[in-house]
Amino acid sequence: MELLKVKGIPIRIHWSFILILGYVAYVNYKAGSQFNEIVWAIIYVLTLFLCVTLHELGHALAALRYGVKTKSITLYPIGGVAALERIPEKPGQELVVALAGPLVNVIIGGILWLWVFFSPIEYRLEDIGIRINAHNLVLNLAAVNIILVIFNLLPAFPMDGGRVLRSLLALAMDRVKATQIAMYVGQAMAILFVFWGFQSNPFLILIGVFIFFGAAQEYQMVKSSGFLKKKLVADALMTRFTTLSLANTLEEVKNLILQGHEKEFIVIDLFGQPVGIMTRDILIQHLASGSKELTVAECYLKSSIHFSPDTDLDEAFKIMQSEGIPIVPVIENEQMIGVINTENILECIMLGEAMHKK
Secondary structure, eight states: OEEEEETTEEEEEOTTHHHHHHHHHHHHHHTTOOHHHHHHHHHHHHHHHHHHHHHHHHHHHHHHHTTOOEEEEEEETTEEEEEESSOOOSHHHHHHHHHHHHHHHHHHHHHHHHHHHHSSSOOOGGGTTSOOOTTTHHHHHHHHHHHHHHHHTSSOTTSHHHHHHHHHHTTTSOHHHHHHHHHHHHHHHHHHHHHHHHHSOHHHHHHHHHHHHHHHHHHHHHHHHHHHTTOBGGGGOBOSOOEEETTOBHHHHHHHHHHSSOOEEEEEOTTSOEEEEEEHHHHHHHHTTTOTTOBGGGTOEEOOOOBOTTSBHHHHHHHHHHHTOSEEEEEETTEEEEEEEHHHHHHHHHHHHHHHHO
């Protein structure tokens, strides 16, 4: 569910976020809290996640400084996630983006602590961590922002601290090796979180699992990107492919898919120029509504994206992923000489890694 947009960045709340509010209400009820105390506990969680949202905006706005856009910011029970289009590859830029989030919490915490110390209201430090009420809400928020800074700067890749570690390592070695080391450190921390979670807070188990698999996934992405940087589109070019005309019916497309191995097609106009794509998913979507007599012209996905044979393969793959386009025509001298698709690029990566292991 989208809450609002900031600088064009959609801020969303995942449906599972409601679970944490219910969990907080239940835990406080079982502990014997009064109704007003339960309400203040929920208010505390909501204001805490406001701080988390500002933290993620810190990352997003720092990334925007380097021309990296953020697709969305989503709030989950275990925290917030800023979906950057890409992570800056220059170590200095990644360091700035990684530190921007915790810096926001430093600023928020600093402001709140100044209020605590200089406010005419008398606050007691021993009220930190006890049942939230109108009097100690600010004090607990001040404390939790400092905890957020410390927790996020733990070297648990791909958390902020892990990215700081990776960026510092990348100053002295290649990015793939730096990511591998950061992954090992992050996974070791993840295991500690899981054990700690069984002893105290179950949310740490979820965070640990997220970190463990997230670190491995990002390492694989960086390793694949490192391999693709050495390749051109010509290295993954498919010269045997089927095109569709705008006049083809969905029934004809279905038969092509069933009779062959191709699942995505380039759509061409009357002059033989590519104007978009047709995929199995688009076909299924329209067949489900009983529209097999429709023509390709009525349901294809328009796209003007194309590459030349000497385009960097890594850059081409990133564009395809960000645009959600699984197949792209390759143009040379204004003629379509072939196509590349995500499946072939992934096979190129797997074969390259297999050869590298020999």
